[in-house]
Amino acid sequence: MHTTNQHKTSLGHLRVLDLTRVLAGPWCTQNLADLGAEVIKVERPDQGDDTRSWGPPYLKNQDGNETSEAAYYLAANRGKQAIAIDIATPEGQALIIELVKHSDVLIENFKCGQLKKYGLDYATLSKLKPDLIYCSITGFGQDGPYANRAGYDFIIQGMGGLMSLTGERDGMPGGGPQKAGIAITDLMTGMYATVAILAALTHRDRTGEGQYIDLALLDVQVAMLANMGSNYLTSQSSPQRWGNAHPNIVPYQTFPTADGHIIIAAGNDMQYKKFVTIGERHDLANDPRFATNPLRVQHREILVPLLEVMCKTKTKQAWISALEAAGVPCGPINNLDEVFRDPQVIAREMQIQLDHPIAGSVPLVASPLRLSKTPVQYHQAPPTLGQHTQACLRNILNLSDEEIHALQTKRII
Structure with missing residues (x-):
């Protein structure tokens, strides 16, 4: 169990092994890192999280030249340690298993059942560590007719009803379905995952039992329908799109206006x-x-x-x-330049700067969480690929320099 900063932050006593990529999973683990958990982000050697290359824009180094760190990746990965391990190899799988033994939570977003062939599924790992909290994020969940489908936020916004409610009215100029301007289903799935993990940890602290968490983007999108979903279930009538208008209130x-x-x-x-x-x-x-x-x-x-x-x-x-x-x-209706110049946004310190090993510093959007006794702490900028591999293997697993060098030679790390 991780002990650094445990009295200064809400989750400083926890270690989280993060096998996720893109947005839903990393959004969850960034929340946990902001709250003090030690989060170890596991990535593929040489390539890493897909979002590292989802640009432009890319972070610029101190000479003004673009780096390989995409702004998309930076948005969801601060506060983490990054290690690069090839989990498709037996040696890489053995390293992950040893890290699991030293962790409280594992979160992953591989396709349904994919980690079983590596011996990294919940059924296998829970035998080694019965109090493990294991969270899986997929598009459609671990069962049902769509379980093996790949799920992407855009598709889920359509399938889950959000796009039937978003966009200008049919028959109006520009009428038709619209997705949200951000990957809102991914983000909400990350938030639900955060809540579920904290609930499971509370149960573990009371009983000593770990458990499995099955989160699906489609489930989250249906739940997010909120009052619109309730309206439909009550009336059996599908709501229509109203663009920026309201069906029941005018104006x-x-x-x-003259300028916006x-x-x-x-x-x-x-x-x-x-x-x-x-x-x-x-x-x-x-x-x-x-x-x-x-x-x-x-x-x-x-x-x-x-x-x-x-x-x-x-x-x-x-x-x-x-x-x-x-x-x-x-x-x-502010553009983002206006948002970050807004006096309320400035007063709430919603933009932060963190030291970065390549760029010198990186601007990031702050966490909205405000806790009076255990405030959010920003430990470090989003890590570069494999930045902490050697340190984690040395400090957590007590590997020697010779053992680490051998893993590097075999391209396991």
Whole structure:
């Protein structure tokens, strides 16, 4: 069991063996690393995590030249130690088994059943370490008719219903299904995996029992439907896409201004009247067709175009300043340059810089977790491929320099 920093962080007493790649698994293990766990990321020698090459953009070194570290990889791998081991070889498998004996958690996202042929499946490893927490992440889970299919976030967003709810309405310009702008199913799977692992660890600490966690992207996407899923189950009617509008509230959508877009969320009649009064359209405030929200929903196709013309008479900031002063819920639609210059984002320190062995330093998005007694600690930047192989084998498995050299010669590490 890992003991470094165990009194300074929430999870400093834990060691996690991370056999995942791409996003869902690494997002989970980055959470655990932020909370203090020692996370050892196992990668293929010479190639490593697929996302190391998913660019551009790539991190630049201190001379301004691009490195082989893609920004995609950097987003999900800080705080980890990186070791390169060929698990397709018997020697590599033996190393992983020895590391498992010294670990609390193993997390992997290989295809269903693939690790069994290497002797690294839960049934095998749990006999060697009964208190092991073993988490598998796949597209469709360990059973069911789709278990052997490869699962990718984009496909799951479609299969799991998200794209039926996202995008402009059919019949409108640009109408049709849309995926989310980030791999939201992967990210949520990583978050669910974090919760499941912490729950399993709590059970282990009470009983001494390890357990197996089976997480599927499709399951997560269906669960993420939340109120929309409940709406369907209650009514047996599939919700339709509404783009940036709301099916039950008007005005509750984006509007173009003189220099960009804003979000208006007028949740009651008084907020609506304040909105159009600020826009100097007193006639819309007093029009009986728009007097109540049900009437505005009924006459949406008449009202919204009038509001769009009105909103173009002022700049984004002029609207926001006036609406905020009047208590009308609103907000900008920021690009990422605006996000990271926002005074609230700056005040919350949502951008960090970590020392990096090649670039000197690397900018990263911070964790949103705020704990008063055991705050998140950023131990190191996302590691380079195999950066800690020798140190981990020497310090955890007590291998000698000669044994490590022999493994290198055979290209096991």
